[in-house]
Amino acid sequence: MSEIATARPNIDKDLDDATRRLKDAKREIGSVIYGQENVIDKILITILSGGHVLLIGVPGLAKTLMVDTVARVLGLDSSRIQCTPDLMPSDILGSEVLEEDEDGKRHFRFIEGPVFTQFLMADEINRASPRTQSALLQAMQEKSVTVAGKPHALPHPFHVLATQNPIEQEGTYPLPEAQLDRFLMQIDVDYPGLAAEREMLLATTSNRRTEAKSVFEPADLEDLQKLVRDMPVGESVVEAILTLVRRGRPGDGAPDLVNEYVAWAPGPRAAQSLMLACRARALLDGRSAPSVDDVIDLAGPILKHRMALNYQARANGVTLWNVIDKMTEGL
Numbered sequence: 001m002s003e004i005a006t007a008r009p010n011i012d013k014d015l016d017d018a019t020r021r022l023k024d025a026k027r028e029i030g031s032v033i034y035g036q037e038n039v040i041d042k043i044l045i046t047i048l049s050g051g052h053v054l055l056i057g058v059p060g061l062a063k064t065l066m067v068d069t070v071a072r073v074l075g076l077d078s079s080r081i082q083c084t085p086d087l088m089p090s091d092i093l094g095s096e097v098l099e100e101d102e103d104g105k106r107h108f109r110f111i112e113g114p115v116f117t118q119f120l121m122a123d124e125i126n127r128a129s130p131r132t133q134s135a136l137l138q139a140m141q142e143k144s145v146t147v148a149g150k151p152h153a154l155p156h157p158f159h160v161l162a163t164q165n166p167i168e169q170e171g172t173y174p175l176p177e178a179q180l181d182r183f184l185m186q187i188d189v190d191y192p193g194l195a196a197e198r199e200m201l202l203a204t205t206s207n208r209r210t211e212a213k214s215v216f217e218p219a220d221l222e223d224l225q226k227l228v229r230d231m232p233v234g235e236s237v238v239e240a241i242l243t244l245v246r247r248g249r250p251g252d253g254a255p256d257l258v259n260e261y262v263a264w265a266p267g268p269r270a271a272q273s274l275m276l277a278c279r280a281r282a283l284l285d286g287r288s289a290p291s292v293d294d295v296i297d298l299a300g301p302i303l304k305h306r307m308a309l310n311y312q313a314r315a316n317g318v319t320l321w322n323v324i325d326k327m328t329e330g331l
Contacts, residue, residue: 011230012288018224019286021215025073026284028212032069033062034203035196042187042301043070043161044284049276050225051184052140052160054125054305061189062200063163064123070161071119074221075214077155078119083128085173089135093145094152110147115139118155118218125162126172133179136160140182157222177264177308184273185298186305224283231279232289240295240331241278245271247327248307255326261313262323266306273302296328303327 022044029040039055043066046053055063064080071078081092094113100106114120115136125133139145140160144153162183180186192200203210216224247254249265258265277298278290304320313319 011227014227015231015283015286015288018227018283021220022224022284023286025215028073028215029066029069031210032212033066034200035192036062036066036189039066039187039189040070041281041284042185045277045280045298046185046187047074047157047159047221048224048228048280048283049184049273050157050159050228051273051276052182053162054180054183054186055161055163055189056166056186057163057189058167059165061191063189064121067119067121067161069212073212073215074119075217076118076157076159076221078121079114079117080121080123081114083122083124083126083132085127085129087128087132089132090147092132092135093139093147096148108148110150110152112152115145116152116154118157118159120158120160122160122162124165124172126164126175128173130173130176133173133175137179137182140179157218157225180305181267181269183305184277185301187301228276228279228283231283233275233279234289234291237278237290237292237295238275240292241271241274244295244299244327244331245274245303248303248323255323255329257318257323257326261309261316261318262307263310264306264308266303270303270306274298277302292331296331299328300324 026040026044030037033040043053047070055066057063067080068078081087090113092113092115094111094116096108096110098106099109122128122136125136135145139154139158143156143158144151146152191197245266245268248258248262248270250259250262274295278294281294281298282288282290300321303324307320307323309318309320309323
């Protein structure tokens with residue numbers, strides 16, 4: 001099996017060191033967040049890939065605490081935006097104010113908004129108006145914002161973790177496809193298991209408070225993100241990624257479910273996201289290269305917010321999971 005070669009010397013030692021420290025990070029996060037190991041893994045995979053996360057879950061599942069804990073463990077500055085219909089773009093990006101100095105001269109000074117952080121949580125992002133949602137688009141893609149015609153670079157690394165409530169849709173604005181595509185992964189946050197909920201119940205209703213400790217510095221995280229891009233990838237994994245993404249586009253070679261029911265298909269950014277996420281998953285598991293199993297495991301979180309079904313699919317009870325499962329057959 002041929003591989004895409006890496007130019008990094010001593011990559012095996014770097015991978016071993018990174019895996020050890022990532023285990024420490026997962027342990028620290030797990031000391032505060034109970035029963036969400038799969039969600040934590042996928043958040044770490046997304047961050048290692050340099051991407052942004054969309055968390056879908058009902059209230060009370062510790063999404064905000066999860067974001068704060070991950071930021072603390074990774075050593076990143078964080079801020080939070082509570083999205084509401086009256087939130088304005090300047091409330092996120094910042095604004096210029098007119099000031100007068102001691103000599104009586106007036107000048108504009110830019111006051112940074114909460115987007116100037118390394119780890120930004122946009123809580124209930126679909127409650128913000130489309131105009132405000134679009135304010136995050138440039139930040140997510142270009143890691144900079146433009147205010148009054150002047151560009152302002154954001155801190156590095158920069159990640160957005162947005163949350164959505166799937167059950168309350170009144171007064172919300174669905175995210176446009178262009179913005180959904182900027183999220184590397186959509187993660188569904190489910191209810192914890194019985195044992196985890198019992199442990200959480202006892203821990204959160206007592207005077208005992210557990211504080212997660214920082215494991216990384218921002219520079220360390222950027223090194224890990226570079227290491228992910230240096231990891232070798234087998235040709236079989238590359239072919240599996242391309243096959244999977246192209247199967248999602250109606251046309252020759254696509255499964256019948258895709259040709260019949262898919263209205264919006266994944267673009268090239270889906271393949272790029274899969275390539276990075278598979279490498280990051282291998283690193284998190286302590287493996288030196290990704291496998292086709294990584295592609296299959298990550299297909300849902302990477303693709304489901306990059307695809308849409310037509311009305312006929314809804315009428316016939318066909319879900320995106322049915323379509324994605326069909327797309328992964330035989331990889």
